Amino acid sequence: MASRDRAGIYLETIPVEEAVAKVAASIDRASFLASEIVDSRAAAGRITAVPVTAVLSSPNVHCAAMDGIAVVAGSTFKAREGRPVRLAKGVDYLPVNTGHPLPRNPFRADAVVMVEHVRFDDDENAFIESPAFPWQHVRRMGEDIIATDMLLPRNHRITAYDVGALLGAGVWEVEVRKKPLVYIVPTGDEVLEAAKRPKPGPGQVVESNSYVLAALAEEAGCVVERAAPVKDDPDAIRREVENGLKQAASAVIVCAGSSAGTKDFTRQVFESLGDVLVHGVAAMPGKPALLGVAGAESPRPGALLAGAPGYPVSAIVVMEEIILPVLAEAARIERKPRHEIPITLARRSPSKLGLVEYLRLSVGHVGDRNVGIPLSRGAGNITSMSRAQAITRIPRDREGVEAGEEVAAELLVPRDMLDRILLVVGSHDATLDLLADALMGGAEGVVLASSHVGSLGGLQALKSGHAHLAGCHLLEPESGDFNFPFIKRYTPDLECAVFNLAIRHQGLIVAPGNPKGIESVADLARADVRYVNRQRGAGTRILFDYELERAGIEPASVNGYGKEEVTHTAVALNVAAGEADCGLGILAAARALELDFVPLARERYDLVVPNALLADSRVEALLTMLGQPQIKAAIEAQGGYETTLTGQRMQPGMGLGVG
């Protein structure tokens, strides 16, 4: 299979495992197995290059394993309870402490009697009432380690325990595999060097992939050298790749430019230095992977040449699924396997036939199962990796996965963290981040993972058992009540409690100084006003539609009604950047980006909790926190929040309460 690229070059879609096998078979494996000598004291984590043989025995003599008296077992055979045998000091016994060599003069001791089992009548005579058997309480010479015996085979990962065995065996240094050197070359006209702490202009980006790949390589036991970013210039890229090969890198990774577009030069660079083996794999993200091997004329024949795509998640997939597996196998580095757990998907996620999709998931344990909420699928979104607790692979022969489907997922976090994760699904509010931080400061270390699908989406998630809590701010205009009417309508069978998080101020977020003079929703029908909307199902969208209706304005007459964002801050960001003139949102979002705000409404933002989860320790930690004065103060300090109801259990018909 191959898909035609714009530049006329075909990108293949080779299955990832085939790509790994092909590359592994082509690199010069011997060059990956160089060795070096290290001090045994600092050898933990390294891989032996040759078998290690003990030099000393341990213990090096028979010695006492207990405090007591050393005796000749044969001289004690007649001892019985009530018929003690008398032993004379220096003749039949000598006192020993744990670790002491057994005496060999004037008698050859072969057993120890614990001090607790000896009766001393005076300094000379000792009495015992049970016989000692040969080598009783004796650590025998060589019991632990025998000189000349093999201590460790080659290709063994040296543990902390092994360090003790090496030193005890008198092995002061060990020959271990050299850590493979990975040379990383960031490229791109638009990238800026992070070390310079740049201020990116429009369309410029901070180069970060090289640092992510470096951290992954180091975690896997490699040594990393990183070049300064190189422009999109084939000669400059070639010079840096050669530079890496001259430094005897086992692998040179070129970041970005691995596809087949007009500005993708990695392929031609690799072709000039060796052979391209794979261009394009059946992976999403990660498709434009480029893999080759340095040629015989290059400074390091047989080295792995890898082109990682420019999108961060694509680069990570290529690194974790192809580059590191090849290195691990060739250089015998040991990658920590991830836990695999079954996960129930909270939402369907489509996928392209013929490609394996690496779907990032936010995961929590709800009821008796692990629930996974698909995160952003965009390969450009690094936060879809940093916010993920797990990854699942949608197979090549599937066109997606369904909501409620159970899939196998690989955990990215320690398994025991799952029990500490609190899944909050629903409407977005910056206060949730504030709580997330505060909860991580608590003794339980509760991890609040929030997913923004709007208020109705949150109720739906609770109904399906896909979340612990839902954040809701749904106004029923007829009654003036919040949330309860919607719970009754959309999730009538859900027995739940409702707690107020805060009363929020919603309004029109506008540019500083409100240059277009927007005073009410009526102004949004003006041709010169560009609006940015929230997604369907969001409480703010429902509020907006209600306000439009009240003002008698058709949605179609609002310029930008179709452009949806999923958070308040994203709306505010559009206004801040001049992409829109106005959007409905909360004061906190306007404040954060120093925008102006035209107040429109006060609303109740509540947390809905299924009754079954009220005793859950994570939920309890959150609810307890909402009662704390310093949390309320922090919520108010954001601006646009009132905490008169915060933490209180709401009842139907309360509206905004008496506050």
Added chain:
Amino acid sequence: MASRDRAGIYLETIPVEEAVAKVAASIDRASFLASEIVDSRAAAGRITAVPVTAVLSSPNVHCAAMDGIAVVAGSTFKAREGRPVRLAKGVDYLPVNTGHPLPRNPFRADAVVMVEHVRFDDDENAFIESPAFPWQHVRRMGEDIIATDMLLPRNHRITAYDVGALLGAGVWEVEVRKKPLVYIVPTGDEVLEAAKRPKPGPGQVVESNSYVLAALAEEAGCVVERAAPVKDDPDAIRREVENGLKQAASAVIVCAGSSAGTKDFTRQVFESLGDVLVHGVAAMPGKPALLGVAGAESPRPGALLAGAPGYPVSAIVVMEEIILPVLAEAARIERKPRHEIPITLARRSPSKLGLVEYLRLSVGHVGDRNVGIPLSRGAGNITSMSRAQAITRIPRDREGVEAGEEVAAELLVPRDMLDRILLVVGSHDATLDLLADALMGGAEGVVLASSHVGSLGGLQALKSGHAHLAGCHLLEPESGDFNFPFIKRYTPDLECAVFNLAIRHQGLIVAPGNPKGIESVADLARADVRYVNRQRGAGTRILFDYELERAGIEPASVNGYGKEEVTHTAVALNVAAGEADCGLGILAAARALELDFVPLARERYDLVVPNALLADSRVEALLTMLGQPQIKAAIEAQGGYETTLTGQRMQPGMGLGVG
């Protein structure tokens, strides 16, 4: 519960979890949470001390997610298949590459059409046959990261992915938890400094525990300082503990001297610098754990003071079960949890009521279950840790575990290694180490774990399904045949195949020059000859008993008949050290320790394989290897081996073959 110590001080037996809780409640937790600023590029693995907020948005403008043309979605609504819409360059569209900002002049683009879906008639006119929807193929401003949003909460372990998010968000440095400093003080009159590469005299030992504990602490994310070894002198120990506290250590660990014997000074040192909280825990090994907290007058009030016992496994248990858990919780370092798997025990193992025993296991996957073979229980044997693949805890209320019992065990190795482990149980031969090393050099990386229980023990293990292979060299004197008669007698139902490993020379191992002139077993009845024996069930023991019988010698008349060792090398070591004059064993063992050898017999050492495992890839790897000339050469090079039958399948009645 308390048990009286010899020195008159009571050691408690506090449950480990209580000890941890008691210590955790007493240390000064605030002092464990110091922070420092690190460069975000090098922040992977560190723990955030404060929440981290994004400075930049990413992307910082709406930009193209694909190569193609940027358009205003509204101008494309009429496009249909067969009814293309014409777009004019610079008026209706502008070309864009992935990552480019969407044009804002002369029109404000809000969508991208992929180049594959555009027909260019000339350089000016483009035609599309389906409408673009708003924000199609657009990476929206802030889609990944929004400035002012919280990126990471406090107490979050920064991943490689997070490094990308931090840099993308313009966060150049982060405030992270300082790694806790652990100060380790090795003590003991008998210990020698490993750095000096010493030659230990009788009863002296190389100090290694401090390096093992240091490696464990570093693995867990601590910084370690280690003092030079200190003599058993309370003042000197006190000076070093104070030294550690002056350096602001979060924990000071004194190695050895933690019990209550006459030379155990750690308790009095701790009492002079603070409070002792726990002395003695219900753990085996690890009972003499000593735990305290530095006092208000000390240089670092509230620091953890820990006394680790002198036996290496005891020290490791105290480190892993008490010290590190306290540090992890207080300093928010994250310990990697171990995999827990069910394991069927191959042997019973007694245990003391009232203490949790940490039993080290050699583990392999045999048939459909994981089999665990208990390793040496001696707390002094570091190799019982370094050779273990798992640990199981025998609960306080049990007096041991039974053979065949299924227990929960914690894996010390990566889970996928289990499938690579080949369990060889039976007679000991150094050739097994040679094979273990060669197998680790092979592509499959087969881990040969051998357990020495004698030839009959090996057959028993096969019968119970507790091993993949058994090493046997059992002579039936009447027939002159090897192994088959015993298989028929002891494991009649086991369908198995027998492969020869080598023909071995057995003989009397004697001191260099054979000073006692031992020429045959008849000499072993002499009063001046001290013998060292092998354990019951060992093929060599059976051979010895047979030779004694042939010579008409009573076992009781052999001086040392009751002293048993379980390997040939251990026997040779006793001779080398002058602990015995003679032992029956193989030439290789004598050669390894430069001893003399009086030949007695040739025997066949075979590997017995259940038929059901003949197709097992690990077994196949081993059998294939036995056919290789270089392996045969290596076996012969050990001395005392013939490889005429090596790798061949044996049949009943073959004896030593025609070789």
